[in-house]
Structures are given as structure tokens and as C-alpha cells.
């Protein structure tokens with residue numbers, strides 16, 4: 234089980250420090266926790282989390298190692314700042330910044346070149362689902378954004394239906410399980426030589442303490458990518474506890 238907190242563009246630094254200290258002060262043994270912090274917080278959070286078992290990640294990276302890219306952050310910078318993972322292809326990057334699958338694959342390759350693990354997000358829009366295209370859209374995103382030659386041990390996939398993010402809406406358990414099984418099946422075909430390496434597939438989209446146990450107990454769900462609820466220490470701990478009970 235992996236439970237990842239994506240703070241997005243939140244919170245203020247003082248609150249971030251308090252949240253990180255809470256996270257660092259408790260362990261869930263069989264649950265791997267990840268924190269995707271805003272870029273300016275990577276160094277202070279790496280200090281706060283230094284004695285903990287929490288993996289620190291960036292929320293995005295550029296394709297280049299360095300250069301004239303004002304406002305961007307490279308995978309090398311993230312690595313040098315204490316991150317060991319990066320999130321790429323989040324739907325908010327796809328929609329806010331027009332990122333497409335080819336760019337996301339290039340970012341994943343840049344991350345791998347600097348020894349960062351990569352969590353790649355995929356997910357359909359409401360229109361895609363209503364048109365019956367959810368599966369084909371997600372499989373096309375996997376095909377387009379996951380580097381063919383990547384080490385599967387460095388890959389995590391997060392399935393996040395766009396219409397479930399921050400809305401309080403969640404797909405039915407049957408729909409989540411079906412999509413996760415489709416993704417797992419695609420990954421098995423894409424990485425036929427992965428041996429015993431399991432590629433985790435997380436669910437994201439309005440995961441809360443009240444629905445975490447049900448979602449996390451579904452077949453082929455290996456954890457959760459949590460946005461809003463990760464900004465509340467009690468709520469995030471409750472989700473981690475639910476994961477611990479399932480694991």
C-alpha cells in the first residue's frame with residue numbers, strides 16, 4: 234500500500250512544517266507514504282522528514298536538466314534538494330499548462346535520468362466517461378506517457394478520473410476496480426520482463442477518511458493519491474490507518 238499526499242499549491246510554510254512534523258511523528262509500518270510538496274518547500278520538508286520513512290517528491294519537473302526556462306524546476310534540482318520521486322502528468326498540469334502525453338513522457342525520462350522514481354497520472358474526463366471512452370482514453374494516456382524502456386521498479390501509476398478530483402464525486406467501486414484491472418493488464422503487456430516487480434496502481438479523486446477503506450480494499454488498488462484530505466493531519470492519518478488495515 235502506498236498513500237501519497239499531493240499538497241498542490243498549498244499550504245503556507247508554517248502549516249506545511251506542522252503537517253510534516255505530524256506525518257514524521259507516526260509510522261504505519263506496512264504503508265509507504267509519499268509527500269509531493271510545492272517546489273519551494275522541498276528543502277525545508279526534507280529537513281523535517283529526514284528521520285522519517287516518508288518519501289519526498291516534487292509535483293512536476295522540466296524535461297531539461299538546466300537552461301533558460303524561467304519558473305521551471307529540473308529533475309536534477311529536485312534530486313539535489315532532497316526529493317527521490319516526482320509526479321508527472323497530473324490532470325491539473327495537463328489542463329492548466331496544456332501538457333500532452335509526449336511532454337509527460339519526456340518529463341518522466343528526465344526524472345529517470347536523475348534517479349527519481351516517477352508517479353505518472355492518467356484519467357478520463359466526465360465527457361470521456363459519459364461517451365463510453367474512459368478505458369480507451371486511459372490506455373492511450375498510458376501508451377503515450379510511460380517511457381517504453383523505463384525500469385518498472387521506478388514506476389507508479391495513479392488513476393485519477395478528472396471529474397472526481399476535488400469534487401466529492403467518486404466512481405462506483407465496480408468502475409474503480411474495472412479500470413485498475415485494465416491498467417494492470419496493460420502494464421503486464423507493456424513490461425513483460427518485469428519478473429517479480431509489481432507496478433503499483435493508485436486511485437486518486439476525492440479520497441477521504443470515510444471512503445478510504447472501501448476504495449483501498451478493491452482488487453488491483455495499491456494505494457491512493459490524496460489531494461484535499463492530505464492537508465488535514467487527522468484525515469490523512471485516518472486514510473493511512475485504513476491502508477494499514479488493508480495491507
Ligand SMILES: O=C[C@H](O)COP(=O)(O)O
Pocket residue numbers: 239323393397398399400437438439440458459460461462
Ligand atoms: O493529486 C491528487 C488528486 O488530484 C486528488 O485530489 P482530491 O483528493 O482533492 O480530489
